[in-house]
Amino acid sequence: MPVITNIEDLRRLARRKVPKALFDYVDTGSYDELSYRANSAELKAIRFRQRILIDTGERKLSTTMLGEKVAMPVAIAPTGLAGLLYGDGEMVAARAAEDAGIRYCLSTMSICSIEDIRSATKGPFWFQLYVFRDRAFSEQILARAHAAGCTALFVTVDLPMRGQRHADLKNGLEVPPRLTPRNVFDIATKPAWAMSVLRGKRKTFGNIATFLHQKAQTGALAAGRWAQENYDPTLSWNDIAWMRKVWPGKLVLKGVLDAEDAKKAADHGVDAIVVSNHGGRQLDGAPATIVALPRIADAAGDRIEIxxxxxxRSGQDVLKALALGARGCFIGRAHLYGLAAMGGAGVTKALSLIESELRLSMALTGVRDVAEVSRDILFDDYSARLRNV
Structure with a gap:
């Protein structure tokens, strides 16, 4: 086992552990990947002010996200197919999040179901919804999420239809899947991965399969095809009232990238937004989320949780986002690399790396409490650049 010192180490290990089609599903973006690559590049471009002779012997990372106490301002993002990267992957990741004192958000397109996550954890978790054309699905699954103790609903609003991801098409990761000699050989060379997934509780989209079973439709192909055909491009601001009616908990819009949309979200009374470009997997050429964040924070940060x-990919990235107006951050790929590389231990390692990097960077920028983080910790040249974006 190599020495793991950062998320990139987990990424490299994951690449060796899982089939190429699944690794590429996690590791790539849409079209030319301009937005996907910009997300990381723009975060790296930010520079801190190094401060000295400030007593940072005690640093407080604990805070609240959506009014819930968390050990640090980080949550695990909803991601599809985690249970195919590692057997029972969503359950494993949810337990790791709970052990770390942070929240886990389950995807509609998860392999493990809502009820599986409930059985694997003790405390609350969150749920992400894709609003499909069949609104009966949404109403039923939200009732299940509420019954399972989910306290917040994240409605993804940046996927009225699925962006094209070249790697998935080339690898045959589509509905139905396309097997090639290369895929078959690749899978055959990953016996540890295969055994892990085969031992897992489910091999299809657990949340959708439960719904389709009532319609006498079963199997992974049926679930995948149903989802592919039912994304709803008619979803609009008029549907917020319906969402409020069917969901009694906190309501969050995930996929906001424009200041005007942030203000509209606040006007419609949602509890929070997630500044996101879907990990660079939807509209290619959209701005990096860290570039959009300060403008959104200035426009609506006093009215809505951001x-x-x-x-x-690091605690430093978290600190930069906090400085530019975020209340907390989600990690998607970072935890998936850990999951694919080492299962639950890998997710725990990813969270530990981020926590330690955040704690150290707070000390070197003179910050004692994450609640005190502001743009003052950023180097002036970058602050000026942001004002001109």
Whole structure:
């Protein structure tokens, strides 16, 4: 086992552990990947002010996200197919998040079901919804999420239809899947991965399969095809009232990238937004989320809680997002690399790396409490650049 010192180490290990089609599903973006690559590049471009002779012997990372106490301002993002990267992957990741004192958000397109996550954890978790054309699905699954103790609903609003991801098409990761000699050989060379997934509780989209079973439709192909055909491009601001009616908990819009949309979200009374470009997997050429964040924070940060995702690979990235107006950050790929590389231990390692990097960077920028983080910790040249974006 190599020495793991950062998320990139987990990424490299994951690449060796899982089939190429699944690794590329996690590791790539849409079209030319301009937005996907910009997410990380723009975060890296930010520079801190190094401060000295400030007593940072005690640093407080604990805070609240959506009014819930968390050990640090980080949550695990909803991601599809985690249970195919590692057997029972969503359950494993949810337990790791709970052990770390942070929240886990389950995807509609998860392999494990809502009820599986409930059985694997003790405390609350969050749920992400894709609003499909069949609104009966949404109403039923939200009732299940509420019954399972989910306290917040994240409605993804940047996927009225699926962006094209070249790697998935080339690898045959589509509905139905396309097997090639290369795929078959690749899978055959990953016996540890295969055994892990075969031992897992489910091999299809657990949340959708439960719904389709009532319609006498079963199997992974049926679930995948149903989802592919039912994304709803008619979803609009008029549907917020319906969402409020069917969901009694906190309501969050995930996929906001424009200041005007942030203000509209606040006008419609949602509890929070996630500044996100879907990890660079939807509209290619959209701005990096860290570039959009300060403008959104200036426009609506005093009216609505702002969360952030996109390119977060370290505690330093978390600190930069907090400085630019986020209340907390989601990690998607970072935890998936850990999951694919080492299962639950890998997710725990990813969270530990981020926590230790955040704690150290706070000390070197003179910050004692994450609640005190502001743009003052950023180097002036970058602050000026942001004002001109």
């Amino acid at each position: 969360l952030f995702d996109g390119g977060v």
